[in-house]
Amino acid sequence: MNVEDILIPAKAIRSEKWQLGNLISGELQPNGIVLIFCSDYRGINSGSAEIMDYRTVRKELYKLSKLDFEVPVCDLGDLISGKSHQDTHYILQELLLMCHRNNAIPIVVGGSNDLAFSLFSALNLHQKNLTYTQISNVISLINDGGEITEQNFLSKIISGRNFTLKNYHHLGYQKHLNELDSVKLMKEVDFEVIRLAEMMNSTENTEPYFRRADLVTLNCDAVESLGDGFSVNPQVNGLNRREICAYMKETGLSQNLKSAGIFNFNADSDTFFNHQLLAQMIWHLIEGINIQRSHPKERQFEKFWVMIDDAEIAFQRDIFTGLWYFGDDDKAENLIPCSRREYDAAKRGELHRRFSKT
Incomplete structure (x- = not known):
């Protein structure tokens, strides 16, 4: 596959030496971070694949501080959509x-x-037994x-014969937007389902669901909207601006992160702050990485x-790090990430159901 045939390179943006843009190049570097912008929205009702303009997002991202970041960042540009939505999935996976x-x-x-789905499928070819965390206001099974759509992709991942899904965490669902049966089914198969209310104000309680995630994706419908809508399906309720940036940082802080996605963003928005917010979300993700x-690779525990x-x-x-785990094993990878709150609850005799499965 010739990369030049499927990508439109990002236009140069002047940056000061202290700004993130000074760290970003157009060449993929091993062990680095790669930004890929996509315009194919045919997975939603009445969605199109017209080229979107991400210049404002890039300008806002490039001018943010690079602090003491050392991980190289590559902006590969804008992915050219395929003739069909399925073609785009194939191109993206490659x-x-x-x-x-x-x-x-x-x-x-x-x-x-x-x-x-493409992020999961590509990663599944690279490694097995994946932990996938999704932030989304809806659970569609x-x-x-x-063909793959936003309504059926999760079902295809869960039921796919060639997929090895070890853990799935669904965060930020809103009760009034979901079928009760879908929520019940997720819990019956021992997938973690966390309501929006449990994510608000602090990341402490839901941070454990990011800590070992191989893949994290965000449906922007889970973010409360500004102006003409932050997402293509704007919602009055959702994570606020500070909260979503904090969760993007938690995504980057994952010990196992291999891939991340931010989808359903309203790239046609005329509200400047929507583009600025997306840029700052990406920045916090890069900061977390x-x-x-x-962090030291060798870990010591109390x-x-x-x-x-x-x-x-x-x-x-x-x-x-001060982070908590459940289990008596001497191998860190066999411990279950948890919160201080869950430890305190155990001292009161209350043990979370996910610990009783071990």
């Missing part, structure tokens, strides 16, 4: 595989939410057997024992 072969983290920006890369009935239950705290 591009993502190229990133994975270089151990680079692709961040796909724009396009309809079903493009998350339609299984119509048709840089912080995680600076162990805490809790008595529940007649059983001794172990929790452990990472000495460097």
Whole structure:
């Protein structure tokens, strides 16, 4: 595949030495971050594949501070949509595989939410037993057997014979927008489903669902809208501006992050602040990745024992990060990420159901 045939290079944007734009290049570098902007929205009702203008987003992103970032960033440009929506999925997957072969983290920006299927599919070819965290206000499990859309892509991931989904976390759903049966089904198969109310004001309680995620995607419908709409399906309720930036940082802080996507953004918005917000969300994601890369690979833990009935239950705290885990294992990868709040609840005799499955 010739990359030049499927991408429109980003136009040069002048940046000061201290700005992020000074760190961004047009060449993919191993172990770096890769930005891919997409304009194919045919996965939503009445969606099109017309080329979107991301210049304002780029200008706002490039002028932000690069702080002490060391992870190289590549802006590959705008993906040229295929003749059909399925063609776009295929092209995107090939591009993502190229990133994975270089151990680079692709961040796909724009396009309809079903493009998350391509991120999962490409990553599944690269490694198995994936942990996928999605922030979305809706849980759609339609299984119509048709072409990939934002209504059926999640069902295709969960039921795909060739897919190895170890954990799935669905964050930010809103009760009044969802079928009760869909929520019940997700819980019955032991997937974590977290309401919007549990994510508001602080990331502390839901941070554990990001900590080991291989893939994180955001449906912008889960963000409250400004002006003419932050998303293509604007919502009056959702995560606010500060909250979504904080969760983008948590995404970057994942110990296992291999790929990320931000979908259903309203690229046609005439509201400047919507473009500025998206730019700052991307910046916080990049910041999180840089912080995680600076953490020591060898981890030390403090162990805490809790008595529940007649059983001794172990929790452990990472000495460097202060983050909490459930389990008695000496291998960090076998511990279950948790919050301080869950440890405190265990001391009161309340053990979260996901710990009882171990």
